[in-house]
Amino acid sequence: MSREPAPRRAGPRRALGMPQKAPEPPGLAARRVAVRLVEGVLSRARPLDAALEAEHDPSGFRSLDERDRALARAIAGVTLRRFGTLRGLIAARLDKGLPKKGGPLEAIMATAAAQALFMQIPAHTAVDLAVAGARADPDARHFSGLVNAVLRGIVSAGAPETVEDGQDLPPWLYARWTRAHGPARAAAIARALATEAPLDFTVKSDASGWAERLGGLALPTGSVRLAPGGRVADLAGYGDGAWWVQDAAAAIPARLFGDLRDKRAIDLCAAPGGKTAQLALAGAEVVAVDKSAERLRRLTDNLSRLGLSATARVGDASAISLEPADAVLLDAPCSATGTIRRHPDVAWMKRESDIGTLAKLQTGLLDAAVRLVAPGGRLVYCTCSLEPEEGERQIEALVARAQGRVTVDPVAPDELPGLADAVTADGFVRTLPSHLPADDVRLAGLDGFFAARLRVD
Numbered sequence: 332m333s334r335e336p337a338p339r340r341a342g343p344r345r346a347l348g349m350p351q352k353a354p355e356p357p358g359l360a361a362r363r364v365a366v367r368l369v370e371g372v373l374s375r376a377r378p379l380d381a382a383l384e385a386e387h388d389p390s391g392f393r394s395l396d397e398r399d400r401a402l403a404r405a406i407a408g409v410t411l412r413r414f415g416t417l418r419g420l421i422a423a424r425l426d427k428g429l430p431k432k433g434g435p436l437e438a439i440m441a442t443a444a445a446q447a448l449f450m451q452i453p454a455h456t457a458v459d460l461a462v463a464g465a466r467a468d469p470d471a472r473h474f475s476g477l478v479n480a481v482l483r484g485i486v487s488a489g490a491p492e493t494v495e496d497g498q499d500l501p502p503w504l505y506a507r508w509t510r511a512h513g514p515a516r517a518a519a520i521a522r523a524l525a526t527e528a529p530l531d532f533t534v535k536s537d538a539s540g541w542a543e544r545l546g547g548l549a550l551p552t553g554s555v556r557l558a559p560g561g562r563v564a565d566l567a568g569y570g571d572g573a574w575w576v577q578d579a580a581a582a583i584p585a586r587l588f589g590d591l592r593d594k595r596a597i598d599l600c601a602a603p604g605g606k607t608a609q610l611a612l613a614g615a616e617v618v619a620v621d622k623s624a625e626r627l628r629r630l631t632d633n634l635s636r637l638g639l640s641a642t643a644r645v646g647d648a649s650a651i652s653l654e655p656a657d658a659v660l661l662d663a664p665c666s667a668t669g670t671i672r673r674h675p676d677v678a679w680m681k682r683e684s685d686i687g688t689l690a691k692l693q694t695g696l697l698d699a700a701v702r703l704v705a706p707g708g709r710l711v712y713c714t715c716s717l718e719p720e721e722g723e724r725q726i727e728a729l730v731a732r733a734q735g736r737v738t739v740d741p742v743a744p745d746e747l748p749g750l751a752d753a754v755t756a757d758g759f760v761r762t763l764p765s766h767l768p769a770d771d772v773r774l775a776g777l778d779g780f781f782a783a784r785l786r787v788d
């Protein structure tokens with residue numbers, strides 16, 4: 332005997348005779364998350380990666396399905412990479428500026444304009460979903476008509492035909508780079524930031540073999556490079572611990588120590604451990620210090636995948652007491668302005684005043700690092716910053732106050748094959764995003780790093 336299916340129970344709204352909430356338009360959830368990701372960067376200096384990786388992020392990123400996650404991430408990434416242009420296009424259509432109490436209004440309009448102008452998403456889809464998103468937001472809903480008018484103006488004018496050098500960066504940052512590196516280099520850096528960074532690996536051995544196996548390039552610096560995209564954990568060699576992800580410029584500082592067999596090394600500010608792995612691979616017995624226990628756990632996980640070992644110590648590098656070592660690496664916390672190609676959010680999270688604050692922190696860490704070097708040993712100091720206050724100026728000041736105890740051990744151009752341009756007249760390493768050009772822009776560029784090798788007596 333067949334049984335009748337039980338009648339579906341009416342939901343509480345229907346049972347009470349209340350109007351049903353209209354279903355959300357398809358694609359709105361991904362746009363809402365993209366807006367929150369961008370808004371997190373702009374208003375709360377919340378790094379994009381932290382939001383994407385957190386188990387419970389207020390953006391709701393984790394609650395999306397895989398396809399929408401990829402879309403939300405792509406929209407947020409393109410918006411931040413082109414934010415200078417987008418902000419300018421929006422401002423040009425607002426006679427009285429952005430309304431004060433519009434909530435995420437600028438992020439709603441910028442993410443929509445990014446989709447329509449730079450992502451081949453149909454303009455009507457981008458605009459309609461932005462208007463729907465504004466209507467659903469308690470602050471922005473009063474301005475949904477404005478969102479509609481501004482966006483229709485922007486999309487009907489189309490993408491700007493030319494991009495001025497530096498137009499996509501905060502003006503204070505581009506002005507700094509122009510002063511520090513000169514107008515031509517600043518322009519070349521800005522142009523290099525327009526493209527997503529490639530995927531670089533440091534391999535335990537056989538860079539050319541791995542480049543061939545992975546369909547990538549073996550760089551003259553020793554790293555292997557692939558075009559961006561794809562899941563790293565799916566690539567050959569990941570599970571076997573044959574390589575780790577590390578920008579080709581980030582791989583330079585640890586190499587400046589050379590062979591470390593039978594030597595002791597201290598890696599201050601070590602997590603997540605890219606440079607610790609290099610020191611261990613070069614043969615050193617390594618102590619890896621980081622003040623974040625959580626990040627140190629990532630370091631130990633990474634080393635165990637790679638079959639390498641180090642002693643991990645949670646502690647503040649400016650106050651830790653350890654037996655002095657032959658090699659000390661200080662990869663100091665910094666403004667990270669050299670990594671904007673990889674992390675376009677960095678440009679919009681930092682304030683100019685951060686640079687002075689970070690420089691003071693680096694000075695204290697450098698003095699502590701000097702005390703941890705055994706007499707005659709080497710200290711390598713590095714930052715992923717393009718700001719001289721976090722690089723050259725730090726070392727000049729250290730050498731002056733150390734009164735002969737610390738001297739620069741200059742890097743010779745032939746130590747950096749293919750990158751002699753990155754060695755300065757003072758023997759420092761200064762890589763720029765515009766270095767290592769390639770015909771295929773997806774395979775070009777480097778993070779901006781500063782590194783100095785010092786002898787401590």
Ligand SMILES: C[S@@+](CC[C@H](N)C(=O)[O-])C[C@H]1O[C@@H](n2cnc3c(N)ncnc32)[C@H](O)[C@@H]1O
Pocket residue numbers: 599600601602603604605606607620621622623626646647648649662663664665
């Ligand atoms: C630039 S990241 C280091 C990257 C790492 N060297 C690598 O190659 O994978 C900076 C690290 O410094 C740590 N840090 C910041 N201030 C510190 C301090 N006073 N003492 C120890 N670690 C610190 C942070 O937790 C962060 O993990």
